[in-house]
Amino acid sequence: MKRNFLNSAILALFAAFFIFSCGNPNQKLIENAPLITREIKDDLGRPMSFAKAPEKVISLAPSITEMIFAIGAQERLVARSQACNYPPEAENVPEIQTYPDLDLQGIVMMEPDLVLATTEIFTEDLIPYFEKFKIKIFFQDFNSTEDIYRNLNVLGDLLGHDLESQTLVDSLQKMEKQIMDSTQSQIKYGTLVLAGTDPLVVAGGKSFLNELIEKAGGKNVCADLAEKYPTVSPEAILKWDPEVLILPTRNDNDFSILVSAYPAFQGLKAVTNHQVYSIDPNLVFRPGPRTIEALGLITNMLHARINTSDLEK
Amino acid sequence: MRLPSWLQALGALVITLLVIFLGMNTGPFDFMPGDIFRVIVGQEIDHETVLLNMRLPRVILALITGAILTLGGFFMQALVKNPLADPYIMGISTGAGFGVNLLIVGLIPVASLTLFTYPLFAFLGGMVSLILVLALGYSAIQEDSGRFLVAGIAVSSLFTALTGLLIYEFTSDDNIRQILFWSFGSLNRASWEAVSVTLVFLFTGWGFGLAWGNRLDVLILGDQQARTLGMNVTVAKLAILGVTVFMVAGSIAFTGPIGFVGMMLPHFSRAFNGVNHRRNLVSGPLLGGCYLALCDVIGRAVHPVGNLPIGIVTAILGVPFFLYLLYSGKGKL
Numbered sequence: 003m004k005r006n007f008l009n010s011a012i013l014a015l016f017a018a019f020f021i022f023s024c025g026n027p028n029q030k031l032i033e034n035a036p037l038i039t040r041e042i043k044d045d046l047g048r049p050m051s052f053a054k055a056p057e058k059v060i061s062l063a064p065s066i067t068e069m070i071f072a073i074g075a076q077e078r079l080v081a082r083s084q085a086c087n088y089p090p091e092a093e094n095v096p097e098i099q100t101y102p103d104l105d106l107q108g109i110v111m112m113e114p115d116l117v118l119a120t121t122e123i124f125t126e127d128l129i130p131y132f133e134k135f136k137i138k139i140f141f142q143d144f145n146s147t148e149d150i151y152r153n154l155n156v157l158g159d160l161l162g163h164d165l166e167s168q169t170l171v172d173s174l175q176k177m178e179k180q181i182m183d184s185t186q187s188q189i190k191y192g193t194l195v196l197a198g199t200d201p202l203v204v205a206g207g208k209s210f211l212n213e214l215i216e217k218a219g220g221k222n223v224c225a226d227l228a229e230k231y232p233t234v235s236p237e238a239i240l241k242w243d244p245e246v247l248i249l250p251t252r253n254d255n256d257f258s259i260l261v262s263a264y265p266a267f268q269g270l271k272a273v274t275n276h277q278v279y280s281i282d283p284n285l286v287f288r289p290g291p292r293t294i295e296a297l298g299l300i301t302n303m304l305h306a307r308i309n310t311s312d313l314e315k
Numbered sequence: 316m317r318l319p320s321w322l323q324a325l326g327a328l329v330i331t332l333l334v335i336f337l338g339m340n341t342g343p344f345d346f347m348p349g350d351i352f353r354v355i356v357g358q359e360i361d362h363e364t365v366l367l368n369m370r371l372p373r374v375i376l377a378l379i380t381g382a383i384l385t386l387g388g389f390f391m392q393a394l395v396k397n398p399l400a401d402p403y404i405m406g407i408s409t410g411a412g413f414g415v416n417l418l419i420v421g422l423i424p425v426a427s428l429t430l431f432t433y434p435l436f437a438f439l440g441g442m443v444s445l446i447l448v449l450a451l452g453y454s455a456i457q458e459d460s461g462r463f464l465v466a467g468i469a470v471s472s473l474f475t476a477l478t479g480l481l482i483y484e485f486t487s488d489d490n491i492r493q494i495l496f497w498s499f500g501s502l503n504r505a506s507w508e509a510v511s512v513t514l515v516f517l518f519t520g521w522g523f524g525l526a527w528g529n530r531l532d533v534l535i536l537g538d539q540q541a542r543t544l545g546m547n548v549t550v551a552k553l554a555i556l557g558v559t560v561f562m563v564a565g566s567i568a569f570t571g572p573i574g575f576v577g578m579m580l581p582h583f584s585r586a587f588n589g590v591n592h593r594r595n596l597v598s599g600p601l602l603g604g605c606y607l608a609l610c611d612v613i614g615r616a617v618h619p620v621g622n623l624p625i626g627i628v629t630a631i632l633g634v635p636f637f638l639y640l641l642y643s644g645k646g647k648l
Contacts, residue, residue, distance in 0.1 A: 227620065
């Protein structure tokens, strides 16, 4: 009898516990849900909610990888695209193939909490594939330095490094303002950025470089062209006759090859006045934390007297 | 439609001069028509380098390239006895493209690039494709069948696939545009050097046509008939093939593969002159040259900053007229 009572008491205890836990089905959820669940919209306007900062992040774009390292969030980076080669430590992060075809299977196998992509390299048609595997893909759009600052802060927010990102953005903005203050009173030299020499490709009015040239106190001679990077004829370049010619290239021979292919270019003002410069293509084609460094370099090319090295943080 | 030959020659000359004038008058710089005459007679004007070193070599290169492609079309159509044949049918252009692309993606280390590096590799690529076609189709060259044509198409497809492999495995963002550009064809790289080199190819082909025109006429009748008339058909075919590949590879080395001209212009020319090859030898290449130069002028006028890829213009303008010729029964092979 005594034993029976004990048994039923234990049973009752279990039952009570069971009823308690079942009777309040919301209890558990409320307990585990932190109050900081945030909703952030990506640059395609897709809202995304994050209960906590994503632990495993994949970056599919060199510019985003640079930004993640710049705000010190690289411990969350589990993979990067094969094009991500800066900073040098980025090469230690496992690689995901993005070209010629995105290695979707490799991404799924890594079970990332978040995949970061840019609208310049990828398009919306990827989204359904990621949704199928319940992987969040977050798009960032970079068309101006403002976009860089905004997206640095978004990344800082997402990855829990908002203090670092804010500090970085403040210092970059300060440098940009200093450069612009020093260039605005200068003569605006006609500038041409030859993004490619075979075929001849220039940085048009909607390109990122157009903004850099203007902020550096120059005037993009082909700002009227609607495309970002249009192919042009050699005669068009002669007609624009830029005073400064910038070649984003790492190959010092590119200019001599260019002039041997188009001897008439020897008559360009930029060539006769020795105002032909080369610049690291990754600095000018990748919107990111180094963009302001590129702005400083271009400013030096346009206005040799402004010493941007004083402006370094 | 057959005109007296002196009238034809005069007409061709007038058209050619007109095309040269148009070619020199079109572009981002505005010149007075008087400026063009002044430059030609040697007076100095502002920006004369645009006229003398850009537009003039460009229009002349277009004339030469159009002429070579037309000659190549005549030869290939006679060789395979098929009105659809063009100078690229034996894989010359895909072979040349492959040669250039090998260089662009950096699989062939070259110490220093000169003006002639790409053309050289294009030429070599074209020659390799010829050797492959001969190796695959040598037994077929002796018989009167389509097998030789098939060998050419097979080699062409092989090089297309190999180029695709190169693009897939080795390209980066930097050189994808370059590869695309070389597959379209363009006269942007025209220079006097290119003119002087392609002129050699033109005269090679022209001289061959002049010397062998009668044999080409006989070959069209069929191998059997040609043999009966005492011709060594195998040697004749090899010679035609060799000369065609040599001059066409040499010309597309500078311009990239410009489409449609080589297939269509022989039919145009035959509509005026009949099928006799020698009779087509003057006005055919002239017509081809003028057509290509005119297409280039139109491409430049439509898109002054960027220039439309020339192959697009040659096809869009040519196809309606070509269809007319086809259905009216003129220009039959």
